[in-house]
Amino acid sequence: MILVMDVGNTNIVLGVYEGKELLHNWRLSTNRSATADEYGLMISNLFKHVQLDVSEISGVILSSVVPPLNHLMEEMCERYLGKNPFIVGPGLKTGLNIRYENPKEVGADRIVNAVAAIEQYGAPLIIVDFGTATTYDYIDEHGQYIGGAIAPGIGISTEALYQKAAKLPRIELSKPKSTVGRNTVASMQSGIIYGYVGQVDGIVSRICAETKLKPRVIATGGFAELIASESKTIEIVDPLLTLTGLRILYERNISS
Ligand SMILES: Nc1ncnc2c1ncn2[C@@H]1O[C@H](COP(=O)(O)OP(=O)(O)O)[C@@H](O)[C@H]1O
Ligand SMILES: CC(C)(COP(=O)(O)O)[C@@H](O)C(=O)NCCC(=O)O
Ligand SMILES: [K+]
Numbered sequence: 121m122i123l124v125m126d127v128g129n130t131n132i133v134l135g136v137y138e139g140k141e142l143l144h145n146w147r148l149s150t151n152r153s154a155t156a157d158e159y160g161l162m163i164s165n166l167f168k169h170v171q172l173d174v175s176e177i178s179g180v181i182l183s184s185v186v187p188p189l190n191h192l193m194e195e196m197c198e199r200y201l202g203k204n205p206f207i208v209g210p211g212l213k214t215g216l217n218i219r220y221e222n223p224k225e226v227g228a229d230r231i232v233n234a235v236a237a238i239e240q241y242g243a244p245l246i247i248v249d250f251g252t253a254t255t256y257d258y259i260d261e262h263g264q265y266i267g268g269a270i271a272p273g274i275g276i277s278t279e280a281l282y283q284k285a286a287k288l289p290r291i292e293l294s295k296p297k298s299t300v301g302r303n304t305v306a307s308m309q310s311g312i313i314y315g316y317v318g319q320v321d322g323i324v325s326r327i328c329a330e331t332k333l334k335p336r337v338i339a340t341g342g343f344a345e346l347i348a349s350e351s352k353t354i355e356i357v358d359p360l361l362t363l364t365g366l367r368i369l370y371e372r373n374i375s376s
Contacts, residue, residue: 121176123201124366126229127184127193129252130275134163135363136172142363144170156192160200177201181370183208183228183362206373208232208366213373217264229362230257231265236365237338238263241356244333246324248354249361250274250341254316258327258335269323274343278312293346316343317350324353 121143124135129150136144146166148159167174180197182205184190190207197205206212208228216235220226233247234257243263249255252275256268272280274293282290291305299314301307324337339347339354340361348354358364 121172121178122367122370123177123180123203124363124370125180125182125193125205126232126362126366127182127186127189128229129186132159133363134166135360135366136177137363137367140367142360144172145360145363150186150189152186152188156196156199159193159196163196164200174201177203179203179370179374180205181208181366181373182206183232183366185227185229206370208369212369214369215372217262219264219266226265227255230255230268232365232369233257233340233361234259234265234365235368236361237358239368240358240364241336241338244331244335246327246335246337247361248320248324248337248339248341248344250339250343250347252276254319254341256323256327258331260331261333268327271319271323274312274316274347278308281308281312293343295346295350313346313350316347320347320351321353 121136121138126133132148132150134146135142148162180201180203182193194205197203214231214235216231218226233249237245237247238259243259244261245259247257252273254271254273258266258268260266278293281288291308295313296306296309299310301310328334336355337353338356338358340358344357348357
């Protein structure tokens with residue numbers, strides 16, 4: 121069994137795989153002030169809850185877009201799991217040709233998503249990940265990572281309305297009955313949800329026009345299902361894309 125971990129700006133997602141099968145997955149909130157011991161305890165407790173013994177974990181792979189947590193998570197793996205984790209970044213073999221101007225600049229989560237999406241769906245591709253930020257990645261017809269777009273995420277955009285406008289409440293993100301909202305909450309839901317649906321379809325159409333190709337469009341992340349249900353361009357929702365990518369990268373590196 122292996123443990124895969126994706127450290128995002130909002131959540132840390134963990135998965136335990138036996139071969140290709142995902143046996144368990146958990147979500148912790150990302151807390152920049154938690155210590156290696158605190159994360160170690162949380163993971164030990166999750167393992168206990170499903171009667172999983174640490175000794176059954178033969179390896180760990182970790183991707184992070186929160187640099188202050190990189191060293192800490194590595195230390196946690198060594199201390200609580202007795203394993204030196206693979207870390208997605210310079211030095212780890214990805215098999216992905218990254219054509220960003222500075223390949224080191226691409227977020228590790230975007231690379232991991234690209235690896236999983238190419239393997240499962242083939243290139244060319246556009247990947248939309250609704251995380252803290254909404255990221256768009258374009259993979260060309262040769263399976264090369266070219267680049268994409270980064271926009272404010274749905275959660276932080278909604279939060280910004282509440283923080284910056286005195287009369288706007290904190291709302292639950294669910295689909296309103298109509299685009300024309302007739303109260304504050306419905307108006308905000310319309311603006312956020314249909315605004316994002318428009319953003320996705322707009323950016324995807326522009327990438328298609330720019331590349332003169334028709335890439336498949338895969339969505340993942342917290343709000344993928346909600347947006348995909350209204351989007352004209354999202355073809356597949358794969359909530360496990362990042363975990364799958366980590367598993368594939370682990371296999372590529374352990375067997376080399
Ligand atoms: N399974 C889920 N169901 C509903 N909302 C989710 C889910 N996962 C994440 N979210 C929400 O989506 C937003 C981004 O979370 P996440 O995708 O984990 O981002 P990151 O990868 O940046 O940490 C957060 O506001 C989170 O609460
Ligand atoms: C764009 C991101 C903030 C998205 O992170 P997330 O929303 O998953 O927490 C992350 O991939 C990142 O920090 N990227 C580095 C910049 C880049 O990819 O160009
Ligand atoms: K993410």
